[in-house]
Structure formats: structure tokens, C-alpha cells
Amino acid sequence: MSGSGHVGRFAPSPTGRLHVGSLLAAVASFCDARHHSGEWLVRMEDLDPPREVAGAADDILRTLEGFGFEWDRDVWFQSTRDEVYRAALADLTSGGFCYPCGCSRKDWSEHAVYPGTCRDGLAAGVEGRMQRFRLEEEAMGWHDEFLGEQSFQAGTLGDFPLLRADGYWAYQLAVVVDDRSQEVTHVIRGADLLDSTPRQMRVWEALSKVADPIPCARYGHLPILTNAAGQKLSKQTLARPVEVAEACVLVDAVWGWLGQDQSEAWMASMASGDSRAMLTEGCRIWNRNRVPAGSIQLQGWGQDERPA
Ligand code: GLU
Numbered sequence: 001m002s003g004s005g006h007v008g009r010f011a012p013s014p015t016g017r018l019h020v021g022s023l024l025a026a027v028a029s030f031c032d033a034r035h036h037s038g039e040w041l042v043r044m045e046d047l048d049p050p051r052e053v054a055g056a057a058d059d060i061l062r063t064l065e066g067f068g069f070e071w072d073r074d075v076w077f078q079s080t081r082d083e084v085y086r087a088a089l090a091d092l093t094s095g096g097f098c099y100p101c102g103c104s105r106k107d108w109s110e111h112a113v114y115p116g117t118c119r120d121g122l123a124a125g126v127e128g129r130m131q132r133f134r135l136e137e138e139a140m141g142w143h144d145e146f147l148g149e150q151s152f153q154a155g156t157l158g159d160f161p162l163l164r165a166d167g168y169w170a171y172q173l174a175v176v177v178d179d180r181s182q183e184v185t186h187v188i189r190g191a192d193l194l195d196s197t198p199r200q201m202r203v204w205e206a207l208s209k210v211a212d213p214i215p216c217a218r219y220g221h222l223p224i225l226t227n228a229a230g231q232k233l234s235k236q237t238l239a240r241p242v243e244v245a246e247a248c249v250l251v252d253a254v255w256g257w258l259g260q261d262q263s264e265a266w267m268a269s270m271a272s273g274d275s276r277a278m279l280t281e282g283c284r285i286w287n288r289n290r291v292p293a294g295s296i297q298l299q300g301w302g303q304d305e306r307p308a
Contacts, residue, residue: 006038008186010064010071011175013045014056017241018063020298021190021225021233024254027282028222028291029188030069032145034283039072041182046079047169066244067251068276076182078174085169088177088207089131089162095210097203098162100128113158131163133172133203140198145188145220146291152198160199172196176203180214191221191295192232220288223257224295233298247275255282259290 008029012022033040042064044057061075092098101118108115114132122128135158141151162173179187179200187197197219204216225233233239242250248270255262255278262270263285269277 004037006033006036006186007041007182007184008033008038008188009041009043009179009182009184011043011045011178011189012060013048013051014053014060015048015051016053016056016235016239017059019233019235019239019241020250020254021239023067023242023250024225024257025189025222026064026067026069027251027254027279028258029186030279031282031286032186032188032220032288035286036186038185040069041073041076041184042069042071043076043178043182044078045171045174046077047171047174049168050166063242063244067242067247068274068279073182076178078169078178081174081178082169084181085174085177088173088211091210092133092162092203092206093131095206096134097206097210098131098133099159101130101132101159101161102126102128104129104165111158113156114160116159119159129165130161132159133162133199133206135159135199135202140201142197142201142219144197145186145218145288147191147194147221147293150194150197152195154198157195157199162203172199172203176200176207179217180204180207180212183214184217185215186220187217188220189222191224191293194221197221220291223292225257226295226297228297228299230297232295248273248278251275251278251282257292257296259292260287261285261290 010026010029030040046052046057099118100122102122103117135154137154139151139153144150160172161170164170201216208214227233227237231237252270263281265281266278269281
């Protein structure tokens with residue numbers, strides 16, 4: 001920990017055990033934060049009970065520890081932060097940044113994105129089922145830490161939920177409220193979340209107007225790992241969980257996919273079976289400029305096969 005002001009984080013959802021795709025985000029966010037003398041936080045995004053797996057949160061934390069990751073501050077669990085999200089939604093409502101929506105998914109199934117039906121008020125007799133963020137029609141962009149200039153049109157995203165029809169908080173609200181509360185400065189995560197970033201930047205800016213003004217984080221998106229069929233590794237595609245017993249070979253593989261060099265100390269730590277020392281060395285030699293863009297198709301690691 002230091003006074004550099006750089007704060008990174010890793011924010012897994014406990015929907016299953018860690019797989020190499022999530023390990024890649026953990027290694028990159030950890031090394032990026034520590035390389036910049038920053039703090040690295042772990043936050044458990046346990047906001048979606050229907051998708052969660054009992055024991056997964058503990059398992060993820062134990063696996064991270066077993067690999068040699070060390071985090072600063074206590075782990076936050078989003079499931080305990082209901083009141084904070086409620087207050088943020090009230091702030092956004094008072095600023096006119098969101099509105100109740102009475103539509104179900106099938107009401108707008110012919111559109112690619114939500115067409116804004118309830119933007120100007122609910123039709124007579126319709127009840128609000130959820131709260132949506134009002135995305136103004138402007139181009140949105142940022143300079144991505146790894147991918148360079150990015151831009152999106154609001155029309156391709158549509159107004160999105162902050163509070164879901166099933167009563168759970170939407171990821172887009174909770175993630176921004178927590179990144180702001182923890183004063184995260186660098187969000188380093190998989191490029192599967194690229195189109196969440198413009199949404200989150202808008203929610204962040206809106207909250208900075210109606211609540212504490214906090215400088216928006218910088219965002220960096222990492223290559224997505226896919227299986228041999230080109231599908232993103234995930235619980236749904238049956239990504240094989242990582243095992244602590246294979247930590248060194250897995251960290252080394254992830255390091256290669258991140259385009260990073262292996263130093264002599266790295267090789268020596270790997271030879272002695274010390275993944276913690278590999279990570280420590282990784283923090284020292286991390287080079288953002290080497291992180292590749294695009295996705296990486298794995299031939300063997302994705303599902304059942306063991307590392308060679
Ligand atoms: N909890 C999200 C996930 O596991 C990641 C959130 C984030 O890094 O912003 O996909």
C-alpha cells in the first residue's frame with residue numbers, strides 16, 4: 001500500500017470457481033496496480049442470487065490466496081450494500097437521471113436495444129417494474145488503457161436498468177457506486193465488458209453531479225480468452241476451474257497471453273514452484289504497452305484438458 005493514489009480492483013461474481021479468464025483479469029489488475037505502487041482491492045459482486053453458486057465466494061478468495069495474491073483493505077460483499085445502492089438510486093432520481101419503466105423484455109423484443117418507451121412517463125394504467133438510467137443521445141468515448149480511443153453511440157446502447165424487475169440491483173449501478181465509494185482509479189477487466197464502460201461512465205458522472213464529485217476511473221480492457229469453438233470462457237461454456245496445485249504453470253500461461261516478458265527472476269520463481277514470487281516479480285516487470293488487443297483462442301485449456 002502506498003500514497004500513489006492508484007487504486008485497482010478485481011471484482012468477481014461468485015457464479016462459479018475461478019477459471020483462466022478470471023485469473024487473467026486478476027493477474028493484470030493486480031500487477032498493474034502494484035506496478036504503479038497502488039492498492040489492489042477485491043470485491044465480491046454477489047448481487048444476483050439466482051446465478052450464484054453456494055461456496056463460490058469463499059472458494060474464489062481461497063484460490064486467490066493460494067496463488068499468492070494479496071489484497072489491501074477488507075473484501076467488500078455487494079450483498080451487504082443495499083442501503084448504499086438505494087441512496088444512490090434516490091440521488092439519481094432526484095437529479096432526473098433515471099425513470100420507472102413498466103416494460104417487459106417481450107414488449108420491445110423487436111428492437112435491438114430498449115427503445116425508450118417509458119422515458120417520458122408511464123402510460124396510463126402501467127406500473128413501474130424497474131428503474132432505468134436515461135442515456136442522453138451523445139457520442140461517448142474514452143481513452144482505454146490498452147485499446148486506445150473507444151467510442152460508442154448512445155443509440156446503440158439504450159437506456160439500461162439500475163434496479164431490475166426482479167428487485168435485484170443491476171450490475172451497472174452497483175459497480176459504479178462501489179468503484180466510486182472505494183475511489184477506484186483504474187478499472188482493468190475483460191473486453192467482454194467494453195460496452196458497459198460508457199454506461200458506467202455516465203452513471204459515474206451523474207452521481208458526481210448529485211452526490212460526491214469523484215474523478216471518474218480510467219478503464220482498460222483485456223483480451224478475452226475463448227475456447228477452441230471461439231466461445232468466451234465462462235461457467236456457461238464449462239470453463240475448467242483453476243487449481244492452486246497448478247498455480248505456477250497457470251500464472252505463466254496467463255502472463256504469456258498478456259504479452260508480458262519473463263525475466264530471469266520470473267523463471268527462477270517458476271522453477272522453484274513459487275507462484276507468489278512470480279506475481280511479485282510480475283508487478284515489477286509489468287508493461288501495459290505489451291497487452292494485446294482482441295481475443296485469444298485457447299486450444300487446450302478452456303474446458304477439460306489439463307495444462308501440458
Ligand atoms: N463482476 C463482473 C464479472 O465477474 C466484473 C465486474 C467488473 O470488473 O467491472 O463479470
